[in-house]
Amino acid sequence: MSEQKFIEIEVLRYKPESDEAPHSEVYKVPFTDDMSVLQGAQYIKDNFDGSLTYRWSCRMAICGSCGMMINGVPKLSCETFIRDYYPNRITIEALAHFPIEKDLVVDLSGFIEKLESVQPYIIPAEKRSLDQGEYIQTPAQVQDYMQFTSCINCTLCYAACPQFGLNPDFIGPGAMALLHRYNMDSRDGGAEQRMELVASEEGVFNCSAVGYCSEVCPKHVDPANAVNINKTNAAKDYFLRFLSPKGGAK
Amino acid sequence: MSKRKPYVRSMDGWWKKNPFFVEYVIHESTALFVLAYAVTLLVGLIRLGQGEAAWNGWLAALQSPGALVFHLALLVAIAYHAYTWFKIMPITLPPIRVGGEKLSPCAIITGGLVAAAVASLGLIVLVWRIAA
Numbered sequence: 587m588s589e590q591k592f593i594e595i596e597v598l599r600y601k602p603e604s605d606e607a608p609h610s611e612v613y614k615v616p617f618t619d620d621m622s623v624l625q626g627a628q629y630i631k632d633n634f635d636g637s638l639t640y641r642w643s644c645r646m647a648i649c650g651s652c653g654m655m656i657n658g659v660p661k662l663s664c665e666t667f668i669r670d671y672y673p674n675r676i677t678i679e680a681l682a683h684f685p686i687e688k689d690l691v692v693d694l695s696g697f698i699e700k701l702e703s704v705q706p707y708i709i710p711a712e713k714r715s716l717d718q719g720e721y722i723q724t725p726a727q728v729q730d731y732m733q734f735t736s737c738i739n740c741t742l743c744y745a746a747c748p749q750f751g752l753n754p755d756f757i758g759p760g761a762m763a764l765l766h767r768y769n770m771d772s773r774d775g776g777a778e779q780r781m782e783l784v785a786s787e788e789g790v791f792n793c794s795a796v797g798y799c800s801e802v803c804p805k806h807v808d809p810a811n812a813v814n815i816n817k818t819n820a821a822k823d824y825f826l827r828f829l830s831p832k833g834g835a836k
Numbered sequence: 837m838s839k840r841k842p843y844v845r846s847m848d849g850w851w852k853k854n855p856f857f858v859e860y861v862i863h864e865s866t867a868l869f870v871l872a873y874a875v876t877l878l879v880g881l882i883r884l885g886q887g888e889a890a891w892n893g894w895l896a897a898l899q900s901p902g903a904l905v906f907h908l909a910l911l912v913a914i915a916y917h918a919y920t921w922f923k924i925m926p927i928t929l930p931p932i933r934v935g936g937e938k939l940s941p942c943a944i945i946t947g948g949l950v951a952a953a954v955a956s957l958g959l960i961v962l963v964w965r966i967a968a
């Protein structure tokens with residue numbers, strides 16, 4: 587049998603009831619080659635400190651709850667393997683740019699509000715009765731928005747976006763990707779309603795095309811693309827308003 | 837009573853925290869070199885307006901060793917600026933479909949770089965022939 591290997595995991599801890607600011611603690615964790623960083627955290631909780639707090643559920647990169655900064659990079663901890671860091675130390679920290687609630691858990695309430703604000707549902711262009719039957723959508727039309735449906739709301743893209751860190755009101759990459767997903771859907775007619783938000787102070791023009799959000803996205807959604815296409819859309823909308831008979835910007 | 841006390845981390849020095857951000861700040865700041873070159877040309881234009889002696893003075897100044905080093909630095913920085921500009925082009929464009937297939941980011945970047953190289957070469961040849 588091969589010798590037991592150990593890895594040092596440095597965790598940024600924060601207990602709101604007693605701490606003024608977060609501090610680091612280092613744990614020496616025995617691991618096997620099939621262990622994820624999430625399992626490393628679980629080992630710490632089970633064996634060293636039961637108060638260690640983090641989110642997780644599916645353990646298979648689909649629920650989007652286990653995101654954390656792993657050596658400074660936003661990642662899903664359930665699909666990140668300890669063996670890839672050994673023999674170096676792993677540092678884990680709550681997702682950047684969000685307020686830390688406790689240890690590795692961040693406050694997502696702002697993000698949830700943003701998700702609501704993009705009206706992430708189909709807004710039909712015109713009322714349709716049942717006997718008109720179902721919407722017909724061609725495979726090409728499905729392809730227009732398919733990639734943006736893959737988002738699992740893990741918020742890694744927010745942890746990768748310095749503009750969100752500097753301005754927490756920025757609607758941000760994830761919510762914009764979802765907004766774009768509905769705008770691009772041939773069954774949807776809500777793009778105009780959503781435009782006010784796109785072009786607003788919290789909207790797409792906060793983005794300076796850093797592009798790291800798309801880099802870290804575990805589902806290849808390319809949120810940077812959604813944000814930047816909507817810059818063009820907002821600019822078009824602004825100029826076309828002068829030409830439209832309804833006239834004038836709002 | 838709620839024990840909640842969300843802790844907001846500082847953004848000070850954010851761009852130093854990740855190599856990706858360091859590169860971002862570098863390629864964004866190469867825009868200053870583009871500005872510097874635009875100013876250089878603008879000065880030339882002003883000197884031209886001031887008559888032949890001023891214009892010849894500007895031309896002579898451009899041939900000093902300092903000016904040559906300056907232009908070499910400009911060339912490198914602006915080439916890097918152009919390269920990174922095309923590198924982020926795929927995220928800024930709506931999907932381009934060719935024969936039903938989405939054009940790959942790699943094809944967009946290569947297309948952009950080739951177009952920039954051809955345009956630059958064309959310009960050099962044109963200016964060369966006018967000068968000769």
Ligand code: FES
Binds near residue numbers: 664
């Ligand atoms: S635990 Fe569900 S994505 Fe990692």
